[in-house]
Amino acid sequence: MSDPTAATGLPSPAPRPHHQRKLSNYLLDKNLQLRYILLVTILSALIAGALGYMIYDQRRTASESIERDLQALTHDDASRADFGERIVSDLESDDQALIYKMVAVGLGLVVILGAYLVIMTHKVAGPLFKVSMYFDQMADGRLGTVTPLRRGDMLQDFFGDFKAMHESLRARASADVAAMEQAAAALREARGAAGAAARSPLDDALAALDHHVANRKRQLA
Amino acid sequence: MTHRVAGPLFKVSLYLSKMREGRFDKVYNLRKGDQLVDFYDQFKLAHGGVVAMQQADITRLTAVIAAAEAEGLGQHPVVAELRELARRKERSIE
Numbered sequence: 001m002s003d004p005t006a007a008t009g010l011p012s013p014a015p016r017p018h019h020q021r022k023l024s025n026y027l028l029d030k031n032l033q034l035r036y037i038l039l040v041t042i043l044s045a046l047i048a049g050a051l052g053y054m055i056y057d058q059r060r061t062a063s064e065s066i067e068r069d070l071q072a073l074t075h076d077d078a079s080r081a082d083f084g085e086r087i088v089s090d091l092e093s094d095d096q097a098l099i100y101k102m103v104a105v106g107l108g109l110v111v112i113l114g115a116y117l118v119i120m121t122h123k124v125a126g127p128l129f130k131v132s133m134y135f136d137q138m139a140d141g142r143l144g145t146v147t148p149l150r151r152g153d154m155l156q157d158f159f160g161d162f163k164a165m166h167e168s169l170r171a172r173a174s175a176d177v178a179a180m181e182q183a184a185a186a187l188r189e190a191r192g193a194a195g196a197a198a199r200s201p202l203d204d205a206l207a208a209l210d211h212h213v214a215n216r217k218r219q220l221a
Numbered sequence: 222m223t224h225r226v227a228g229p230l231f232k233v234s235l236y237l238s239k240m241r242e243g244r245f246d247k248v249y250n251l252r253k254g255d256q257l258v259d260f261y262d263q264f265k266l267a268h269g270g271v272v273a274m275q276q277a278d279i280t281r282l283t284a285v286i287a288a289a290e291a292e293g294l295g296q297h298p299v300v301a302e303l304r305e306l307a308r309r310k311e312r313s314i315e
Contacts, residue, residue: 032226032256032257124226128257128260131260132259132260132263134267135263135264135266135267136263136266136267138266138267138268138270138271139263139266139267139269139270140270141270141271141273141274141277155230158230158233158234161234161237161238161241162237164237164241165237165238165240165241168240168241168242168243169240169241169271172243173274176278176306176310179302179303179306180278180281180282180303180306182299183285183299183302183303184285186297186299187285187289187294187297187299187300190294190297190299191292191294200288200291200292201288201291201292202285202288202289202291202292202294204288205281205284205285205287205288205289206285206288208281208284209281209282209284209285212277212278212281216274219274
């Protein structure tokens, strides 16, 4: 049975070559992950933008108030006009610098948040991807063993439910195989004890059952 | 957004519990607007695969039971066990 964990980077018994991490490795379910990342990032950017505007507005209001007060103070004294203009210029450049700082912080926030969300959604998409691989195998009637999730993955409870179900299916199918095998042997013995010699439909049915059991054992391997 | 992801997972978890108990009854569709549609479709295919396994077992068992009965082994305890096994499998997919 192929190991679905290989696709999610889980450790496997055989040594594997080192693969370089790519962004595409983190985007296992692009549709789900990018939608979620985009939504949260846009919402965060809007909130940060609104807060930033409020901060800038308050700062600008304070600067304008200082400018008005300065104008009033230097109105009658021409010698202090330069001083007033310099203060006004400083305030305007400070206000401008605040905008640049807030834009930089906002962009940093978006980048950090986006990267964090890629990793977080990967920790959700990874287990879903792994379970999907097992679902594909189950659809083909294969019930091989299930390996655990990586440390740090989300959806551990969900995966636990899946694993418990899978193990239960395997156990039940194994018990059924054993029962069918024993039944085939017992019926052959009973038929032999009854003294039947010629090939009968029961022989054909038991041969088909043997084939079915062998096939099921392969599916459970 | 998270509800639309958690909803399908919750639904699949309920079906997983049923399957764990050996019940493979019908799987219903997701609500409109739910996420994880592809994942859920894969689950439905997996469920269908398990149901197909049960049906294949039933077909084989029924053939053996019929052939055994035709040879006069219908009262054999093993045949009774096979009947019970086939019945259990039939009940599981009803």
